[in-house]
Amino acid sequence: LNWSGLATPSPTPAFIMTRMSTLADALKTMANASRRGKRQVMLRPTSKVLIKFLTVMQKHGYINEFELVDDHRGGKIVVELNGRLNKCGVVSPRYNMALTDIEDFTTYLLPSRQFGFVVMTTSLGIMDHEEAKRKDR
Helix, strand or coil: CCCCCCCCCCCCCCCCCCCCCHHHHHHHHHHHHHHCCCCEEEECCCCHHHHHHHHHHHHCCCEEEEEEECCCCCCEEEEEECCCCCCCCCCCCCCCCCHHHHHHHHHHHCCECCECCCEEEECCEEEEHHHHHHHHC
């Protein structure tokens, strides 16, 4: 106790959490904002993988447009949501998959055949599962 009768806080070390996956954090932030009915969401920090992922989502109509904001740090992305986003997430840890296993994986992961996309990284770039099957042939 100090002289004023109040307990002084003990010095504790500051714990700094490291960001494990910027893509997972960004997708979770987008899904939460979409559930809350927000029209815009700010994602930070940015990465090349996140930008490519957002372009695939934009191509399929799940988001409207996004704008990169360079703040000379990690960067920010402002995404315009359109309400079509139900659920998005990351399969972690990433693992290799044969082309023949893509069909089984998408039936396991997606609710139906006509609904949703699995975005994956390939040697030809980041694309959805249908484009990955088309590019192989």
